[in-house]
Amino acid sequence: MTINIQRLLNRLNTLGKIGRDSQDRLARIALTHADKEGRDQVYQWFESAELDIKIDKIGNIHAIWSPESVQEEEAIMMGSHIDTVLNAGIYDGNYGVLAGLEVIQHLQEMGFQPKRPIVVSIFTNEEGARYTPDMMGSLVYVGGLALNDALKTRGNDGSILGDELERIGYSGDHEVGFIPAKAYIELHIEQGPVLEKENITVGAVENLQGICWQQITINGTANHAGTTPMSMRNDAGMACARVMTYMRDYVEQTCDRMVTTFGKLKFEPDIINVVPSQACFTIDLRSPDELKLKQAEAVLVDYLNLIAEEESVEIGMTQMARLEPVTFDLDLVQLIEKSAKELELTVCRMTSGAGHDAQMMARICPAAMIFVPSAKGISHNPREYTSAEDLNAGVKVLLRTIKQLACH
Amino acid sequence: MTINIQRLLNRLNTLGKIGRDSQDRLARIALTHADKEGRDQVYQWFESAELDIKIDKIGNIHAIWSPESVQEEEAIMMGSHIDTVLNAGIYDGNYGVLAGLEVIQHLQEMGFQPKRPIVVSIFTNEEGARYTPDMMGSLVYVGGLALNDALKTRGNDGSILGDELERIGYSGDHEVGFIPAKAYIELHIEQGPVLEKENITVGAVENLQGICWQQITINGTANHAGTTPMSMRNDAGMACARVMTYMRDYVEQTCDRMVTTFGKLKFEPDIINVVPSQACFTIDLRSPDELKLKQAEAVLVDYLNLIAEEESVEIGMTQMARLEPVTFDLDLVQLIEKSAKELELTVCRMTSGAGHDAQMMARICPAAMIFVPSAKGISHNPREYTSAEDLNAGVKVLLRTIKQLACH
Numbered sequence: 001m002t003i004n005i006q007r008l009l010n011r012l013n014t015l016g017k018i019g020r021d022s023q024d025r026l027a028r029i030a031l032t033h034a035d036k037e038g039r040d041q042v043y044q045w046f047e048s049a050e051l052d053i054k055i056d057k058i059g060n061i062h063a064i065w066s067p068e069s070v071q072e073e074e075a076i077m078m079g080s081h082i083d084t085v086l087n088a089g090i091y092d093g094n095y096g097v098l099a100g101l102e103v104i105q106h107l108q109e110m111g112f113q114p115k116r117p118i119v120v121s122i123f124t125n126e127e128g129a130r131y132t133p134d135m136m137g138s139l140v141y142v143g144g145l146a147l148n149d150a151l152k153t154r155g156n157d158g159s160i161l162g163d164e165l166e167r168i169g170y171s172g173d174h175e176v177g178f179i180p181a182k183a184y185i186e187l188h189i190e191q192g193p194v195l196e197k198e199n200i201t202v203g204a205v206e207n208l209q210g211i212c213w214q215q216i217t218i219n220g221t222a223n224h225a226g227t228t229p230m231s232m233r234n235d236a237g238m239a240c241a242r243v244m245t246y247m248r249d250y251v252e253q254t255c256d257r258m259v260t261t262f263g264k265l266k267f268e269p270d271i272i273n274v275v276p277s278q279a280c281f282t283i284d285l286r287s288p289d290e291l292k293l294k295q296a297e298a299v300l301v302d303y304l305n306l307i308a309e310e311e312s313v314e315i316g317m318t319q320m321a322r323l324e325p326v327t328f329d330l331d332l333v334q335l336i337e338k339s340a341k342e343l344e345l346t347v348c349r350m351t352s353g354a355g356h357d358a359q360m361m362a363r364i365c366p367a368a369m370i371f372v373p374s375a376k377g378i379s380h381n382p383r384e385y386t387s388a389e390d391l392n393a394g395v396k397v398l399l400r401t402i403k404q405l406a407c408h
Numbered sequence: 409m410t411i412n413i414q415r416l417l418n419r420l421n422t423l424g425k426i427g428r429d430s431q432d433r434l435a436r437i438a439l440t441h442a443d444k445e446g447r448d449q450v451y452q453w454f455e456s457a458e459l460d461i462k463i464d465k466i467g468n469i470h471a472i473w474s475p476e477s478v479q480e481e482e483a484i485m486m487g488s489h490i491d492t493v494l495n496a497g498i499y500d501g502n503y504g505v506l507a508g509l510e511v512i513q514h515l516q517e518m519g520f521q522p523k524r525p526i527v528v529s530i531f532t533n534e535e536g537a538r539y540t541p542d543m544m545g546s547l548v549y550v551g552g553l554a555l556n557d558a559l560k561t562r563g564n565d566g567s568i569l570g571d572e573l574e575r576i577g578y579s580g581d582h583e584v585g586f587i588p589a590k591a592y593i594e595l596h597i598e599q600g601p602v603l604e605k606e607n608i609t610v611g612a613v614e615n616l617q618g619i620c621w622q623q624i625t626i627n628g629t630a631n632h633a634g635t636t637p638m639s640m641r642n643d644a645g646m647a648c649a650r651v652m653t654y655m656r657d658y659v660e661q662t663c664d665r666m667v668t669t670f671g672k673l674k675f676e677p678d679i680i681n682v683v684p685s686q687a688c689f690t691i692d693l694r695s696p697d698e699l700k701l702k703q704a705e706a707v708l709v710d711y712l713n714l715i716a717e718e719e720s721v722e723i724g725m726t727q728m729a730r731l732e733p734v735t736f737d738l739d740l741v742q743l744i745e746k747s748a749k750e751l752e753l754t755v756c757r758m759t760s761g762a763g764h765d766a767q768m769m770a771r772i773c774p775a776a777m778i779f780v781p782s783a784k785g786i787s788h789n790p791r792e793y794t795s796a797e798d799l800n801a802g803v804k805v806l807l808r809t810i811k812q813l814a815c816h
Contacts, residue, residue, distance in 0.1 A: 192635025209634055213680060225669035225692045226617055226761030227600025228785055230660050237670050238656055244649035252638050261633035262645050263680045265673065272621060272671045272690040272728070282680040284633045320680070353634030377636055 003399060005392045008102045012391075015041060015082065015098070016090030026090065026382065030083040030125035031059070031161065036168035038082050042097065042122065049105050051120075055172025057147055058140040059124040059165045062179060065104045066117035074182035076114075076405045077365070078103065078398065079121030080357060081137070085129045089384020091374075091391075096187045097122050099395045103402050114406040116182060123357045124165075130155040138360035141176045177364065183332060183405050184361040187370045187398045189386050191354050193377030201393045202340040202347040203371030206333045208359045209257070209286035209351055210293045210325035216243070216304070220313040222269055222277035237267050237276035239311040246303050247283065251296065257351045258287040258296060288325045288351040326359040329366035332401075336370055339400035345393050354379075370397050411807060413800045416510045420799075423449060423490065423506065424498030434498065434790065438491040438533035439467070439569065444576035446490050450505065450530065457513050459528075463580025465555055466548040467532040467573045470587060473512045474525035482590035484522075484813045485773070486511065486806065487529030488765060489545070493537045497792020499782075499799075504595045505530050507803045511810050522814040527587060531765045532573075538563040546768035549584045585772065591740060591813050592769035595778045595806045597794050599762050601785030609801045610755040611779030612744040616767045617665070617694035617759055618701045618733035624651070624712070628721040630677055630685035645675050645684035647719040654711050655691065659704065665759045666695040666704060696733045696759040734767040737774035740809075744778055747808035753801050762787075778805050 018041055019034030021027045028034045039061065046053050051063035064075070080096025100120030107114065123141065128134025131153045139145045151162030165171040190196075195203055220236035244262045251260040261284040268278035283300065287293040301317075308315045333349065340347035352359075352369060361367045372394035375385040386394075426449055427442030429435045436442045447469065454461050454471040462470045472483070488504025508528030515522065531549065536542025539561045547553045559570030573579040598604075603611055628642035652670045659668040669692040676686035691708065695701040709725075716723045741757065748755035760767075760777060769775045780802035783793040794802075 190635065191632055192637075193631070193640045194635075194637060197640060211634070223601075223785060224599055224762060224787060225667065225671060226619070226694050226763075227598065227602075227787075228667070228761070229600075229602060229665070230656070230667055232601045232605060232785070235669075237673065238652060241649040241652035241656075241670075244646060245653055248638070248646055248649075257637070259633065259636070259638055261643075261681065261683055262649075263633060263675070263682050263684060264678050265645065265675050267671070267673050270672050273669065273692050274671050275669055276671060284681050286634050353636070354632060355634075377631060377640070379632065379635075 003102060003106055003392060003395050005388060008098055008391065008395060009388055011045060011098045012090055012094060015094050025087040026084055027086050028082065028084040029086065029130050030127065031130065031164035031168055033168065035083050036170070039122070039170055042082060045101060049101060049108065051104065054174050055170060056141065056174040056176050056178060057172060058137050058150055058176055059170040059172065060137045060141055061122040062119055063101065064117055064119045065108070065114070067114065070114060070116050073116040074180045075117040075119045076402055077119045077121060077179065077181050077184040077361070078186065078402065079123060080186050080188060081123045081126030083125055083127050085127050085380050087382060089379060089381055091189045091384055091386055092191065092379055093126060095189055095391065099187045099398055102395055103399045106399060107403065112403065115408055116406050118402060118406055119179060126357055130157065131161050135355055135357055135360055138357035142360045142363045143177060144360060144363065147176055181365040184358060184365055184367040185332065185370065185398060185401055186356055186358040187394050188356060189379065190371040190374045191377070191379035192374065194350060195371060195373035196375060196377065198348065200346040200348050201372065201390060202345050202397055203350040204333050204336040204340065204347055205352050205369035205371055206328055206349045207288040207351050208326040208356065209288050209353055210290055211321060211323045212285040212293060212297055213319070213321040214283050215318045215320050216281055216283060217316045218279045218313050220277055221275070223275040225273040225275060228275060233275050234312045235275050236279040236313055239307050239313045240265065240279035240281055242307055243303060247300060250299055254292060256287060256289060256292055258292055259353065260285050286353060290325050293325065326362050328362060328368040332366050332368035335404060336368060336397060336401050339397045339404065343396050343400060345397065370394055411510060411514055411800060411803050413796060416506055416799065416803060417796055419453060419506045420498055420502060423502050433495040434492055435494045436490065436492045437494065437538050438535065439538065439572035439576055441576065443491050444578070447530070447578055450490060453509060457509060457516065459512065462582050463578055464549065464582040464584050464586065465580060466545050466558055466584055467578040467580065468545045468549055469530040470527055471509065472525055472527045473516065475522065478522060478524050481524040482588045483525040483527045484810055485527045485529060485587065485589050485592045485769070486594065486810065487531060488594055488596060489531045489534030491533055491535050493535050493788050495790060497787060497789055499597045499792055499794055500599065500787055501534060503597055503799065507595045507806055510803055511807045514807060515811065520811065523816055524590060524814050526810060526814055534765055538565065539569050543763055543765055543768055546765035550768045550771045551585060552768060552771065555584060589773040592766060592773050592775040593740065593778065593806060593809055594764055594766040595802050596764060597787065598779040598782045599785070599787035600782065602758060603779060603781035604783060604785065606756065608754040608756050609780065609798060610748040610753050610805055611758040612741050612748065612755055613760050613777035613779055614736055614741045614757045615696040615759050616734040616764065617696050617761050618698055619729060619731045620693040620701060620705055621727070621729040622691050623726045623728050624689055624691060625724045626687045626721050628685055628719070629683070631683040633681040633683060636683060641683050642720045643683050644687040644721055647715050647721045648673065648687035648689055650715055651711060655708060658707055662700060664695060664697060664700055666700055667761065668693050694761060698733050701733065734770050736770060736776040740774050740776035743812060744776060744805060744809055747805045747812065751804050751808060753805065778802055
């Protein structure tokens with residue numbers, strides 16, 4: 001008996017039409033009316049599968065399949081989010097939620113008797129497009145952020161999260177973290193190019209990168225581009241370029257999954273014939289290995305000191321974010337690999353470069369993730385795409401994994 | 409008999425007070441009312457020295473000292489400009505004009521009998537702060553730009569140059585280039601740090617850098633900073649940083665007076681966790697040696713091609729400006745050096761990194777320049793400063809040089 005992939009695709013497409021703005025951009029920003037409409041739709045699908053739907057105090061929706069005899073057991077949880085960024089694609093998050101529902105419905109239709117409750121959860125405000133921090137619903141759920149602090153969060157539109165939660169009718173009565181969990185599995189599109197480039201269908205995600213965001217400001221001297229000899233400059237822009245190329249070389253030489261990105265950069269005074277007096281830029285450093293991330297941070301500091309001396313510039317650095325890597329549960333990762341292989345799908349272990357609710361859930365129970373390919377690695381964009389075949393493969397792996405976890 | 413340095417300083421300070429805006433910034437932008445007020449003041453000083461003042465059709469003012477017996481001879485010309493940028497210093501340009509006047513008055517007061525007319529000229533719109541191109545008055549004067557085209561120039565405030573020239577009363581009757589010239593000497597502040605750093609008082613300017621301005625656009629792919637491995641990126645920002653450091657190294661290794669500046673840079677989308685899809689930046693390359701400038705341009709093109717391949721990015725380049733170097737007259741440069749040495753002043757040959765009216769005048773007669781130190785190399789800024797002692801030294805060298813040229 002095969003997965004009803006058409007039902008899943010139909011639901012993805014239906015949900016993808018909900019919350020379009022006047023320019024037809026998908027914009028189900030957390031706790032807006034668009035988000036409410038999306039929640040209402042999925043809620044209705046949960047109801048049609050006769051699931052026991054419970055909403056907690058941060059607005060996470062938990063759809064529980066729990067035959068009477070197993071209600072006391074620790075649950076097998078699946079989940080993700082259905083809020084989106086502005087001008088989003090239709091797969092990010094939504095796929096994990098609707099695939100979880102599909103898995104439960106398929107098991108119901110097969111007459112499967114689970115030994116534990118099986119749950120699919122929708123976590124509030126994963127994207128952080130309106131309220132900071134992102135992954136907030138799962139963070140609050142696992143106790144990483146106090147509920148009351150989260151409810152008081154002021155959005156970038158001035159709104160208060162708790163008020164908006166009440167307004168859209170998704171402020172629930174259940175305490176956060178109320179479901180005793182045996183395991184959490186999140187199925188997600190990769191949002192990166194690795195699986196497609198390597199021609200592999202399934203990623204068994206074994207860890208999630210730690211992140212270090214620094215803002216670096218280099219102050220030199222604005223000088224005339226014609227009258228100032230090279231040896232008499234304090235060129236903030238050139239110092240910045242040296243930091244960029246050095247850190248790129250360093251990261252490439254680590255032969256790790258470490259990555260570094262210099263995404264944001266501004267010169268002052270930004271005039272063609274004036275040596276830059278200031279370069280203000282960001283570095284995004286990520287590694288699944290905390291030790292290597294710390295080493296890279298130390299290398300950066302050492303090099304900035306060297307550059308400050310060699311280029312006669314002043315350098316300041318401000319940490320904007322720092323998250324330790326997350327290691328997922330090895331048994332679950334192996335189970336996912338095994339499930340994929342039994343289904344004769346190509347599979348590899350990989351690192352998640354993006355943040356996911358699974359990293360929060362990993363704090364309270366064994367957790368892991370399943371990735372399927374993203375065409376060209378594109379996400380957070382209407383061109384986000386995963387083929388029906390790959391979507392199907394992902395659900396099959398999830399199904400097999402959940403079934404295995406729920407049968408004893 | 410020594411130069412009347414106090415008269416020169418008083419005039420510099422008086423002129424420096426004319427054309428202040430509401431924020432007390434010096435802003436004698438070409439052909440504004442402020443420029444008119446400055447011209448009126450200097451005109452009056454010219455009159456008080458009983459000079460024959462002639463205004464040409466592009467508004468250049470020529471103050472001529474021409475005893476009757478020498479009127480048919482080729483003139484010795486001095487000059488510079490009195491228009492300024494916004495928030496300017498008081499020395500740039502003004503010093504050359506007022507020192508020229510001081511030299512003539514001193515020679516008059518000494519009872520010197522010149523064998524040729526001696527002229528000090530004020531050239532229109534040297535700065536180009538309102539009308540492009542800069543150095544326009546001298547460019548038109550030497551026939552490098554047609555008068556009618558210049559008069560039709562539309563300013564960045566929408567005004568027409570010819571209308572403004574009429575409005576402020578400085579549209580003259582004399583044809584441009586009407587003075588037969590034997591030589592042109594321009595005294596100017598260095599606007600760079602070399603003389604001060606080298607502890608030398610006088611620069612005998614032997615040439616003026618050729619300039620190449622290119623705008624370079626590198627197109628890569630915007631990718632997620634976490635999910636995209638280093639090997640799968642087309643990082644436009646990193647390609648840009650490599651071009652910057654490579655060209656800097658190349659220029660430093662030429663052991664020439666070549667300089668390069670990357671002054672303007674913009675990333676797209678300029679987001680901390682997105683690999684830049686585009687880097688748009690400028691390169692300013694300068695050398696007094698046309699051959700070396702051409703070599704550097706070729707090296708740049710070759711390297712861009714290499715980078716395009718290595719980084720899998722597309723690179724476009726647009727030339728924004730290209731001026732060949734100017735070589736000044738060797739006899740005049742040697743005469744300046746000799747004058748400085750006879751005055752027991754330290755002197756060195758140097759290259760002008762900025763543009764000056766002298767480079768235009770060099771097209772119609774032997775020309776050269778004299779530089780004096782700029783504190784910290786600062787110019788186009790209220791902090792522009794040259795000590796009275798250095799100002800005095802410059803006028804003395806100019807006087808000695810002009811006297812020598814005018815005595816046979």
